[in-house]
Amino acid sequence: MSLLDVQNLYVTFPTRNGPVDVVRGVSFNLGRERLGIVGESGSGKSQTGRAILGLTPPPGSARADQLSFEGTDLRNLTPKQWRKLRGKRMSMVMQDPKFSLNPVMAVGKQLMEVLRTHGAGRAAAKQAALEMLEAVQIRDPERVFRAYPHELSGGMGQRVMIAMMLVSQPDLLIADEPTSALDVTIQIEVLRILDRLVAERGMGLIFISHDLRLVSSFCDRVLVMYAGRVVEELKASELEQAKHPYTQGLINCLPDIDEDRHPLPVLDRDGAWAE
Amino acid sequence: MTTTLLSGRRSARWIMKILSTLGTVAVTFLGLLIVTFLIGRVVPVDPVLSVVGDRATQAQYDAAYHALGLDKPLIEQFWIWLVNVFHGDLGTSNLTTRPIAEDIARVFPATLELATVSIILGTAIGIPLGVWAAVRQGKLVDQIVRVVGLVGYSAPVFWLGLMGLLLFYFKMGLISGPGRIDLSYEYDFTPVTGLFLIDTAMQGAWGAFANVFSHIILPASLLGYLSLAYISRMTRSFMLNELGQEYITTARVKGVPEWRIIWGQALRNAAVPLVTVVALSYASLLEGSVLTETVFAWPGLGQYLTNSLQNADMNAVLGGTLVIGAIFVGLNMLSDLLYTLLDARTRNRK
Numbered sequence: 323m324s325l326l327d328v329q330n331l332y333v334t335f336p337t338r339n340g341p342v343d344v345v346r347g348v349s350f351n352l353g354r355e356r357l358g359i360v361g362e363s364g365s366g367k368s369q370t371g372r373a374i375l376g377l378t379p380p381p382g383s384a385r386a387d388q389l390s391f392e393g394t395d396l397r398n399l400t401p402k403q404w405r406k407l408r409g410k411r412m413s414m415v416m417q418d419p420k421f422s423l424n425p426v427m428a429v430g431k432q433l434m435e436v437l438r439t440h441g442a443g444r445a446a447a448k449q450a451a452l453e454m455l456e457a458v459q460i461r462d463p464e465r466v467f468r469a470y471p472h473e474l475s476g477g478m479g480q481r482v483m484i485a486m487m488l489v490s491q492p493d494l495l496i497a498d499e500p501t502s503a504l505d506v507t508i509q510i511e512v513l514r515i516l517d518r519l520v521a522e523r524g525m526g527l528i529f530i531s532h533d534l535r536l537v538s539s540f541c542d543r544v545l546v547m548y549a550g551r552v553v554e555e556l557k558a559s560e561l562e563q564a565k566h567p568y569t570q571g572l573i574n575c576l577p578d579i580d581e582d583r584h585p586l587p588v589l590d591r592d593g594a595w596a597e
Numbered sequence: 598m599t600t601t602l603l604s605g606r607r608s609a610r611w612i613m614k615i616l617s618t619l620g621t622v623a624v625t626f627l628g629l630l631i632v633t634f635l636i637g638r639v640v641p642v643d644p645v646l647s648v649v650g651d652r653a654t655q656a657q658y659d660a661a662y663h664a665l666g667l668d669k670p671l672i673e674q675f676w677i678w679l680v681n682v683f684h685g686d687l688g689t690s691n692l693t694t695r696p697i698a699e700d701i702a703r704v705f706p707a708t709l710e711l712a713t714v715s716i717i718l719g720t721a722i723g724i725p726l727g728v729w730a731a732v733r734q735g736k737l738v739d740q741i742v743r744v745v746g747l748v749g750y751s752a753p754v755f756w757l758g759l760m761g762l763l764l765f766y767f768k769m770g771l772i773s774g775p776g777r778i779d780l781s782y783e784y785d786f787t788p789v790t791g792l793f794l795i796d797t798a799m800q801g802a803w804g805a806f807a808n809v810f811s812h813i814i815l816p817a818s819l820l821g822y823l824s825l826a827y828i829s830r831m832t833r834s835f836m837l838n839e840l841g842q843e844y845i846t847t848a849r850v851k852g853v854p855e856w857r858i859i860w861g862q863a864l865r866n867a868a869v870p871l872v873t874v875v876a877l878s879y880a881s882l883l884e885g886s887v888l889t890e891t892v893f894a895w896p897g898l899g900q901y902l903t904n905s906l907q908n909a910d911m912n913a914v915l916g917g918t919l920v921i922g923a924i925f926v927g928l929n930m931l932s933d934l935l936y937t938l939l940d941a942r943t944r945n946r947k
Contacts, residue, residue, distance in 0.1 A: 377849055401855065409852030421843035426866055426940055436851045470941040486851070 325494055325526040326352040326374065329388035333369045333550075336381055345369050345384075346550040352494070356520065356527045358537035358558065360572070361547035362589075367530045370547070371496040374528070375414055376404050391494065410440045412494040413487040415516075418503035419479025423471035430467035433486050440490055454489040455482070458515050477508035481515060488519055495520065496528045501536070513540060534561075534572050546572070549596035568595055614937070622930055629922040630682065634675050637915045647691050647909045687916035692908045697916040700901065705920065706791025707777060708890070708897035711820065712882035714794070714813055718821030719828055720875055724864075726825070727832025731840060732859055742829055749826025754819065758892035761815050773811040775894035782808045816893045820886060824878040831874045835867035842866075869940045876932040883924050 333345035345366040350357070359367045373384035376396060389396045391412065399407070416422040424432055433451035434444075442450070455463035458481040471479060480500060487495060497516065501509040517540065520527045531537050537544055538558045546554040546569045554566040564570050571590045649661045666674055681688070687697040730742040766774045773779060778793060782805040786797050794813070797806035839845070840863050848858045887899040898917060905913035936943050 375850060377846060405852040405854060407852070408850055414850045416843060416847065418843070422847045424844040424848070424862055424866070425942060426869070427862070428941075435848075435853060439852050439854070472942050483847075486847075 324351045324353050325392060327388055327390045328352075328374070329386060331370065331373060331384065331386040331389065333366065333373050333378055333382060333384045344382075344550050345373065348545075348547070348550075348552050350545060350552070350555070352526050352528065354493075354524050354526050355543065356529060356541040358529045358531065358541035358544040359547060360531055360534050360537050360544060362532060364549075365547040366550040367547050368498050371414065371498050371528060371530050374496060375408060375412060377414075405439075409436050409492070410490050411492050412496070413490075413492045414496040414498060415480070415483050415487050415500045417499040419471065419474070419476060419483050420503070422483060423479060425471055427470075428467070429469050429471065429474070429482055433467075433482070433489055436486060436490050450489055451485075454485040457488075457519065458482070458485045460485075476504050477512060480504060480512050484512070484516055484519070488523070491523060492525065494526045494528070496530065498530045499532070500529075502531070502533075509536075535576060551596065553595055566595075567592065618930055618933065622926055625926050626923070629919070629926065630679060631675070633915055633918050633922065634678055636918070637911050638671065638674075640911065642909045642911055644909075644911055647911075682919070687919070688912035690905070690910055690913045692905060692910045692913065697913050700913065701898070701916055701920055703791070704896055704898050704901040706788075707895060708883060708899065710792045710794060711813060711817055711889075711895060711897060712879060713792075714817040715820035715882055716824055716875065716879045718817060719824030719878065722821070723825035723828030724832050724871070727829035728836055728859065728864060730829065730833045731836035734837060739833075742833070746826040746830050749822050753888075754823065754886065755888040755892050757822075758816065758819055758889055761819060762892070765815060772815050773808060775892070777812055777895065778805065778809050779812075816889055816895060820882055820889055824882065827878055828871075828874060832867065832871060835870055836863055839863040839866045865939075869936060872932045872935045872939065876928045880925050880928045883928075884921050 328351075329349045331345055331348040332343055334341045334343050336342075344364075348366070348370055359370065361367045369378065369382075372378055373386075374389070374391075374396070376384075376399065378384045386397060391407065394407070396407075423429070430448070430451055433454065434447040437447035437450055438444070452463045452467060455466055460466050460478065460481060466474065466478065466482065471482075474482065480503075484500070500516065501512055504512060513536075516527075519525075527541075529537060529541055534544075538561045541558050544556055544558050544561065545552050546556075546564075546566065548568050554564060554569045556564060556569075561573065564573060567590060571587070574587050575589055577586060644665060645658055645661045645667065648665070649657050653661075662668060666677060669677070685698055687701070689695070690697050690700055693700055726742050726745075730739040733739050762774065765771045782802075785805040786793075786800045786802040789796050789799070793809040794806065797803070797809055836859075840859075842863075845858060845863060848862055849855075853862075884899065887903050889895065890897045890899040891903075898920070902914060902917040904910075905917065
C-alpha cells in the first residue's frame with residue numbers, strides 16, 4: 323500500500339468574482355520515495371502540500387475523490403484526529419525559519435513541544451531534542467537548545483526547523499521550498515542533511531520547489547504543475563525527455579556554463595495548457 | 598567555572614541595563630521638572646494676588662512678592678524649587694493651607710484605588726474579549742465586541758455614570774451612591790495605605806469592606822469599560838496579526854492543540870505590544886478622570902487638580918502635574934522592563 327494516495331484534489335478560494343480553484347484535479351501516489359513538485363509562483367504547489375496536511379488557510383477549502391494516508395481517509399478527520407497525525411506521522415518544513423519559528427520561545431522548548439504534545443515525558447523529550455539537534459549537525463546542541471530563533475543564522479534556523487519536524491520520526495515530510503530563503507552554499511549543506519535523514523529513516527518526502535534543477539537532482543520523481551494542474555509527471559533522470567511544452571520551456575530557460583545562450587529564452591505560456 | 602563566569606557576565610549586563618534605564622529616567626525627570634516649573638511661571642496668574650487678595654496695599658504685595666521669592670532670578674527660583682521638590686516639599690496650597698505633598702498623599706490613594714480596580718477589570722475582560730473576537734473574525738462575536746467597544750469609545754462618561762447611578766443606586770438600590778465610603782463606616786478602620794479595600798481587608802473590618810466595594814464597583818466598572826473598549830480593540834488587531842504569522846502554521850503542523858496555539862503562542866507574542874497599551878491606559882486612569890470623579894464625588898487627584906486650577910492655586914497644580922508626570926515615567930520604565938522579560942529580541946542589544 324502506498325504511503326499517500328491523492329486523487330483529483332481541488333483547493334478552492336472564494337473571491338469577489340466567485341470561487342477560484344487554485345489546485346485543479348491533482349492526482350498522485352507516494353511511496354517511501356522522494357517526489358518533487360515544481361512550478362512557478364501561483365501554480366498551486368504549496369497549496370497542494372498544505373491540503374495534504376489539512377491546513378488549507380481559511381476561507382479556502384480542499385476536496386478530493388481520495389486523500390488517504392496509510393489507509394486513513396484524511397477527508398473527514400476531526401481536529402483531534404488531525405492533531406494525532408500532524409507532528410507525529412506527517413510534518414512540514416517551511417520556507418523561512420525567520421518566520422516559521424516562534425520568536426519569543428527558546429529553540430529547545432519549541433522542539434520539545436512536538437514530543438510533549440504527543441505524550442512524551444519532559445526528560446525524554448529533552449534528550450530526544452538534543453539528539454535531534456546533533457543529527458542535523460549542530461555543533462553545540464546545548465547552546466542552540468537554549469537560544470532564541472533570532473540568535474541563529476538562516477542555515478542554523480532551517481536545520482532547527484528540520485530537526486523539529488523530524489524529531490518524532492514521521493513517515494511523511496513535506497518540504498515547502500526549504501532552501502529558497504538560504505544562501506546557495508548553505509542550501510547544499512541543508513539539503514544534504516535532509517537527504518541523509520530522509521534516506522536513513524525510509525520516509526516519504528514531497529519536495530516543493532520552483533528550482534527545476536535542484537528538484538531533479540534531489541528527487542526520484544517530478545511532478546510539473548502549471549495553473550493548478552499537473553501537466554507532466556516524469557522520472558527525475560528522464561527530465562531531458564520531457565514532452566510537455568511547458569516543461570521543455572522551463573528546461574530551455576536554464577543557463578548552461580558551457581554554452582553561450584544569450585539572450586535566455588522567455589517562458590512560453592499557453593492558455594490551452596491550463597484547460 | 599564556566600557557569601559562574603556566564604552568570605557573572607549576565608548579572609553585569611543586568612546592572613548595566615538598570616543603570617542605563619535609571620539614567621534615562623533621571624534625564625526625563627529633569628526635563629519634566631523644567632517644563633512643569635516653566636509652565637507655572639508662564640501662565641498669566643499672579644501668585645501674589647492669590648495670596649494677599651486684590652485689596653492689599655502695595656507694601657503688603659511687595660512683602661508677599663519677596664516672601665514667595667519672586668524677586669530672585671528665574672534660575673535661582675528653579676534651583677530653590679528643585680531642592681524643595683527633592684526634599685519632598687511641593688510648597689503650600691493657598692486653598693487648603695496645607696502642604697501640597699500632604700494633600701496629594703491624601704487624594705492620590707483614592708485615584709490609585711479606583712484606577713487599579715478599573716484597569717484590572719478592563720484587562721481581565723478586555724484581553725479575552727479581544728482574543729475571542731480575533732479568533733472568530735467576522736463572526737457574530739466579533740461584531741458584538743466591536744459594538745461594545747464602539748459604545749465605550751463614544752458614550753460620554755459622565756452620562757454613563759449618571760445613568761448607572763440612576764439605575765443601580767436610585768432605582769434598584771443594588772449599590773451605594775457617590776463617595777468612597779458611608780460616614781457610618783469611616784471609623785471602623787484606620788487608613789494605612791489609603792487604599793480602603795486593602796485597609797479594611799487587612800484590619801478585618803468586613804462590613805466596611807463591603808461598603809467600600811459597593812461604592813467603588815460602579816465607577817470602577819465604568820472606567821474599566823472605557824479601558825476595556827481600547828484594550829479589546831488593540832488585542833484583537835495584535836492577535837489577528839499574530840495568527841497570520843507562519844509560526845502559527847508551524848505549531849499546527851506540530852499538532853499543538855488550537856487553544857494552546859491561541860492562548861499560549863499567539864497571545865504570548867501579542868503580549869509584548871499589549872504591555873504598552875495596558876500601561877498607557879493605566880497611566881491615563883491615574884491622571885484622575887475629572888468627570889468620573891465629579892459625578893461620583895470621588896475625592897481623587899482629578900478633582901483636587903480641577904479645584905486648584907479653578908482657584909488659581911498654581912503650586913498645587915504644579916505638584917499634581919509633577920506626580921502625574923512621575924507616574925508616566927515610572928509606568929514607561931516598568932513596561933520597558935517587562936518588554937525585556939517578555940521578548941528575548943530586546944534583551945541582547947549591546
